[in-house]
Amino acid sequence: MRDVRVTGFAHLAGACIARGLLLGAAGITAHRLDIGVQMRSIRRSLAVLAAVVLTAVTAGCGSSDSGDADGKITLNISTFSEWGYAGLLKEYQKLHPDITIKHNRFATSDEAKEQFQTALGAGSGLADVIGVEGGWMQQLLKHPDNFVDLTSPKVEGRWKDWNTKLASTADGKLLGYATDIGPQTIAYRSDLFKAAGLPTDREKVAELFGGDDATWDDFFAVGKRFVDARTGPAFYDASASVATSWADQYRVLWEDPKTGDIIADKNKDLRNIYDTVTSHEDLSAHLARWSEDWVSAFQKDKFAVMLAPSWMLGVIKGNAAGVRGWDVADVYPNGGVNSGGSYLSVPKQSKHPKEAQALAEWLTAPEQQTKAFKASGNFPSQIEAQKSPEVQKVTEPFFNDAPVGKILTERASNITMVPYRGENYFAIAAAFNDAINRVSVDKTHSAKESWDMFVDALDALK
Numbered sequence: 404m405r406d407v408r409v410t411g412f413a414h415l416a417g418a419c420i421a422r423g424l425l426l427g428a429a430g431i432t433a434h435r436l437d438i439g440v441q442m443r444s445i446r447r448s449l450a451v452l453a454a455v456v457l458t459a460v461t462a463g464c465g466s467s468d469s470g471d472a473d474g475k476i477t478l479n480i481s482t483f484s485e486w487g488y489a490g491l492l493k494e495y496q497k498l499h500p501d502i503t504i505k506h507n508r509f510a511t512s513d514e515a516k517e518q519f520q521t522a523l524g525a526g527s528g529l530a531d532v533i534g535v536e537g538g539w540m541q542q543l544l545k546h547p548d549n550f551v552d553l554t555s556p557k558v559e560g561r562w563k564d565w566n567t568k569l570a571s572t573a574d575g576k577l578l579g580y581a582t583d584i585g586p587q588t589i590a591y592r593s594d595l596f597k598a599a600g601l602p603t604d605r606e607k608v609a610e611l612f613g614g615d616d617a618t619w620d621d622f623f624a625v626g627k628r629f630v631d632a633r634t635g636p637a638f639y640d641a642s643a644s645v646a647t648s649w650a651d652q653y654r655v656l657w658e659d660p661k662t663g664d665i666i667a668d669k670n671k672d673l674r675n676i677y678d679t680v681t682s683h684e685d686l687s688a689h690l691a692r693w694s695e696d697w698v699s700a701f702q703k704d705k706f707a708v709m710l711a712p713s714w715m716l717g718v719i720k721g722n723a724a725g726v727r728g729w730d731v732a733d734v735y736p737n738g739g740v741n742s743g744g745s746y747l748s749v750p751k752q753s754k755h756p757k758e759a760q761a762l763a764e765w766l767t768a769p770e771q772q773t774k775a776f777k778a779s780g781n782f783p784s785q786i787e788a789q790k791s792p793e794v795q796k797v798t799e800p801f802f803n804d805a806p807v808g809k810i811l812t813e814r815a816s817n818i819t820m821v822p823y824r825g826e827n828y829f830a831i832a833a834a835f836n837d838a839i840n841r842v843s844v845d846k847t848h849s850a851k852e853s854w855d856m857f858v859d860a861l862d863a864l865k
Contacts, residue, residue, distance in 0.1 A: 651828075
């Protein structure tokens with residue numbers, strides 16, 4: 404699938420469609436981030452995936468029976484979109500002839516989340532191993548007694564602390580093995596930069612944005628230089644995506660981790676992000692990511708820069724097919740930020756928890772994560788896998804032969820934490836996105852009016 408045509412919540416919901424988009428000549432594909440916002444428009448657009456997806460229902464996803472008469476057992480694993488597991492599961496069964504694996508694949512993580520919630524509430528119907536989007540890992544942490552503690556000496560040191568912390572309870576239980584992450588980069592049109600009198604070489608572009616000391620002030624300053632050249636295109640595609648990416652660099656913005664209280668409307672950092680982004684509307688193409696206009700803009704030279712997680716590179720390639728000039732710079736404002744990522748968890752509903760944990764452990768080992776990266780483009784969360792020659796040598800012809808393996812590894816090394824996302828995160832973030840878009844896309848309200856509407860929306864949630 405090369406052309407994505409959907410509408411909806413820009414940075415937060417759209418990424419769920421990214422798995423399955425071709426990322427490079429090496430055969431890797433793009434990853435996604437689905438934060439769980441349920442949108443009919445996205446489901447319609449994802450219907451094309453149905454031909455390659457085994458859609459699982461609650462009964463079909465459930466844990467296997469205790470075993471076959473001949474002593475063999477069957478393990479069910481449920482994932483969504485494309486994880487690059489087809490070949491790996493066949494390999495595992497060859498290594499373990501007494502185990503048969505049934506793989507249930509949902510079209511989207513939204514569908515997987517719905518089935519997860521239904522089966523968790525019913526007390527049955529979950530697979531032996533379930534793929535969990537990082538955005539809804541918090542739901543598992545609220546019900547730790549329903550999941551196997553996967554803590555094991557065998558996996559110590561596999562992941563960065565921030566990655567395991569997202570799947571860990573307060574008392575140290577590990578409820579998920581990380582599979583992949585989404586380190587952010589800056590993708591840019593070198594031809595449009597050249598027309599504006601800016602550097603085009605990716606190393607010089609990284610320096611232009613501030614290099615290792617890059618800040619958001621630097622980012623907007625480069626944008627001003629670009630638009631002041633008056634060559635036509637806007638600097639970046641979507642204001643809401645810039646704001647959301649910036650917000651992801653703060654540990655606490657939306658809710659108080661201790662009390663669960665909504666604090667976004669009173670958070671000075673979030674207000675600064677909002678005010679800064681809405682004051683730079685002259686840099687924006689006024690698009691909503693994943694909208695029809697956004698998709699078509701790739702072919703019309705409407706913007707020069709995108710903040711792009713690893714999985715977004717495949718989306719760009721698909722939407723900008725035939726367009727030359729795209730490149731990737733190893734730089735990001737304020738260091739690093741993660742956008743996306745998933746985990747494998749084992750519900751206590753499983754009749755074979757030890758075997759299920761062993762499968763999850765094997766699938767997330769560096770050797771297997773490297774193979775999954777080659778098959779799907781999902782950037783490994785495993786530290787050793789990131790440093791492997793197989794990952795480091797990956798280049799992308801569409802992005803001027805950019806060494807994306809090395810760039811993504813470097814960007815990943817700059818990620819130090821992930822934001823806290825509580826029970827109301829999705830609703831709050833959607834309201835924030837709407838506030839930005841009323842100013843930038845719809846142009847129906849002033850920044851102050853739209854912020855006041857955001858505050859009203861949060862009051863309704865309290």
